[in-house]
Amino acid sequence: MxxxxxxxxxxxxxxxxxxxxxxxxxxxxxxxxxxxxxxxxxxxxxxxxxxxxxxxxxxxxxxxPEQQAEGLSDREQRLVDRLYHGLIQRHRASLAEAITLIESTHSGKKKVAQVLLQKVLSYHREQEKLNQGKPLAFRVGLSGPPGAGKSTFIECFGKMLTERNHKVSVLAVDPSSSTSGGSLLGDKTRMTELSRDMNAYIRPSPTSGTLGGVTRTTNEAILLCEGGGYDIVLVETVGVGQSEFAVADMVDMFILLLPPAGGDELQGIKRGIIEMADLVAINKADGDLVVPARRIQAEYISAMKLLHKRSKVWRPKVMRISAKTGEGISDVWDKMSEFRDLMLTSGELLAKRRKQQKVWMWNxxxxxxxxxxxxxxxxxxxxxxxxxxxxxxxxxxxxxxxxxxxxxxxxx
Ligand SMILES: Nc1nc2c(ncn2[C@@H]2O[C@H](COP(=O)(O)OP(=O)(O)OP(=O)(O)O)[C@@H](O)[C@H]2O)c(=O)[nH]1
Incomplete structure (x- = not known):
């Protein structure tokens, strides 16, 4: 004009x-x-x-986004095709490249990323149809204060799952890293064994951007991981701040990992997060810490009875585990599987996912x-x-x- x-x-x-x-x-x-x-x-x-x-x-x-495919140059279209085929053939390098693409803030790349995502979504829908409409992957959020033992837990839990022939991806969301300039959570040295496992994929969150931006990229990264054949997607977040609320809104099950410490030591943990938890795991229940872990477990069991019931079929559980010795880790998986089955058969899981789509759109x-x-x-x-x-x-x-x-x- x-x-x-x-x-x-x-x-x-x-x-x-x-x-x-x-x-x-x-x-x-x-x-x-x-x-x-x-x-x-x-x-x-x-x-x-x-x-x-x-x-x-x-x-x-x-x-x-499907309309945008028309707007792509030949080079961009070739990139979409290459990443899409690599992804569905389960190549880790393609998954890594695709996630880098969706994290980009460059408008041209964003456009390409949306076309790729749309293709992955269509593929996904086809696969789910073949799976009688059931979701292909289980999305799990894991949060806990620094030092609770999240990486030790993921290492132990992830290894157990890959040994049972699952493919596990870990997305570490840490918006605070935008100020420190590096993503602490996604640091692979935290999970050395799992990061070498060919059936596991560990990915840090982008190190810059707003919480909203992180929400978008994490949601999209979840879809890409599922497209890449990972049947368990673990989204890890540090339990201080707002990121855990965002993560709870993008997963099927939300787990809170706590150290055997009470009151004052957990000041950083907001009450609201406990309300979001489907399972609370009191970690480090080994050696001298068994007794305090039992006490904390009892405290949480009674506190959680007072919370508003969020599901008709599931009451949040409080368990004791030791990520160091591996005790209780397979029990956690049993409980998670029970949760998933109940939520699936009752229809609550699909309803939750649909609601999450709306939240995502508004975000x-x-x-x-x-x-x-x-x-x-x-x-x-x-x-x-x-x-x-x-x-x-x-x-x-x-x-x-x-x-x-x-x-x-x-x-x-
Ligand atoms: N005794 C005992 N120590 C544990 C256990 N799990 C983790 N730890 C120790 O707790 C410390 C913190 O563990 P991390 O796994 O790094 O904790 P994190 O929650 O990932 O911590 P951030 O990386 O700071 O977020 C380490 O020294 C671990 O060895 C456990 O089950 N028992």
């Missing part, structure tokens, strides 16, 4: 505020006049068109909208000033939010 020369010559006349905002992308006539030169006016305007188009394009990509919308809001010309420059006023206490957060929202709406 070209800005009419009349507007450039007579910016104060002829045009209503609505014309400036709706048609030309400026919050107001004053904003247009604020654009210092003709060139910058054009630049602002082009940027506005680009950002609107980007959002539109991104939403379209997510809504109907994506929220993330995209927020990004669009923050970068919108009508609010971008106002944000620092209003934030500063809120920090100084001269403006209430509610009023600041209202002002920004109004500027955004006017600028649409």
């Amino acid at each position: 070209k800005i009419p020369s009349l507007l450039l010559r007579f910016p104060r006349c002829y045009f209503s505020r609505r014309t400036y905002s709706v048609n030309f992308g400026f919050a107001s006539r004053a904003d247009f006049l604020g654009a210092q030169s003709l060139e910058s006016a054009h630049r602002c305007h082009t940027k506005w068109i680009c950002s609107s188009n980007c959002l539109r394009r991104e939403l379209c990509q997510q809504a109907a 994506l919308i929220q993330e995209n909208m927020l990004e669009h809001f923050r970068s919108h010309l009508a609010v971008k420059d106002k944000i620092p000033l209003l934030e500063e006023k809120v920090l100084r206490g001269v403006l209430s957060p509610g009023l600041a939010a209202d002002l920004l929202l109004k500027a955004f709406k006017d600028g649409l």
